Amino acid sequence: MFAPKFSHKPILTIAMAIALGGFCSTAFAQGVFEGSGEEDNSGCVGDGCGMEFNEVSNSTDDTQSDNANGVETVDENGVKTVVYGTDSTAQDSVAQDSTKAADSTKVTEFFDDEDTRANYVQENASEYRARKEGFSKSIQFGFRAGAGANMNFLGNHTDGWNVGFDLEAGAIAKLPIGNDFSVAAGLDFSYRTYSYEGDNDYSHNEASISEMLFQIPAFIQYAFDEDGFFLGLGANISLKMSGETEFKQTVDAKDKHYKDKRSNTMPTVGVELGSLLNIGYVINKNLQVDLRYVQNYTNLLDQDVIAESTLMKTKLFTSHVTLGVTLLL
Template sequence: MKTFSLSNRLAVVLLAGALASPLAFAQGVFEGSGEVSDPNCVGDGCGYVPAEQASEQDFQYGENSEVSSAESASGEQVPADSVVSDSTLADSAKVATMNIDEEDDDAPHYVAENAAEYRARKEGFSRGVQFGVRVSGGVNKSFGQKSGDWNIGPEFGAGLMARLPLGESFGVATELNFSYRHYGYESESDYGEYEATVKEMLFEIPVMGQLVVDEDGLFFALGVNLGLKMSGESEFKQTITAEGHKSKETRSNTIPTVGVEIGGLADIGYVVNRWLVMDLRVVQNFTNVLDLDRIAESTLMHSKLYTMHVSLGVTLLL
């Protein structure tokens, strides 16, 4: 009876081991089984899925990593690969943004500086009555009857300026300038050679309308120019050659000029900043610079000289 019992127990043990082995092999993961742990399950009690299905799920989550943040907020399971992809993309965007910011670091300052300069120009040229000091330098050239022997001469000026804006793009300006002019004359005849110089000091009063045609500060002006002579002097030199002999004679103040000159004015300028304006001015006189009623030199009688004055000016606004 005892022997029978021992045999029965041994048979039960063997039978249980035989049944447990297939179950263990069925549930275990071993090389060549074709199944892996479910990548969508975390914790105990997770099952196994075919390897092909697991790789397809990983591939899909790798392509659609953008949904990780939204699914995490809703409480659903988020693959680990998507989090890594999101962080990588975020870092790349951050680096790109930092590079752009570093390259364009001077852009905001540049824009602000340009805006400030533009505002300063407009404030200095279009708002309120403006006063300034103008200095200029240029040349003169005479046109008209018997003007071919008159050379190009230098001239300089300095004075005060006032401007009244009548809008953002238009204004009226006037000046009171003290000017110095120099005219030179050279000619020859059968009797000899002639040289003359004429020097003038006068007040000039230009009145002009200025039109701003560009937001950067470019402007044009048209007007009239009035010249009032303060003082003048001349010198005439004559060299006569006769029978091999030369005789020289110098006469002073025999070439008088008129006391009042009237001319047209054209001006183009640029407002550099709130305090500085540069311009190129052309004045063409309509009156003869010589006083023919009082002239004493026969070679210059019946001359008509209409002078053109070209000058470059710089105005300092106060």
């Protein structure tokens, strides 16, 4: 009559035991748990399966990284080739070869034949070499020595002046400005002598002048061919370093008979300006000979301080001709 009593305690006890067992198995399993960094692998059984999976995963990641760093090349048939690897030297080599091949293809596209392409490459190589050598390599330095004579064709009261003697030596620099033209300049040390002999109504007169000076020639030179004749036109400046003069007078008159010698009574000017003409021949790239003509337009005698009445109205626009040899380094 009475329904049997049904107790809920056994059911609750069983449910709690099942839940507790599931929690423990989850907490101590070799699978996924918080902070492990491992992923569930249903195919993995036993200890260490998570580590084994990580090694495979890392290897896969490395291979993908290498694939990302691969070098792609295209051959003449359009076939693409990708080179993978961790060796940076090999990758750089492949990249350089690919760049050279691409540049070569670009250059070749502009030419119809191999001769034109070869000329193009050769010309560009010459330009590159010239730039690399630098500007100073284009300038030639050398030394010049010469000897010659001076005359007095221009001026006033030039009668009685004899041919003098010239010696010069110095340095020269030459700069090409084209295939046929060049600019040259020099610094020369020069020694000159002048002599005079004349008569007037009451005396016989003799005079001599000697000078040491610097010369600065500068001219533009035109070469008719690479190894042959050349022509130069320019200017010349003479700067006197020192000078000495001597004047001898012999008087032979009715009541007077004597000889007199006076020094430095006809001083010369400190600066002479003139034009220059240079004609020469190139023997080889290092040796050449030339004939240089300088015409001065400044009076040699300083009329403001001259003391000899016989030469007070004299104007000497001296001419100089020297034969020189130039050695270029």
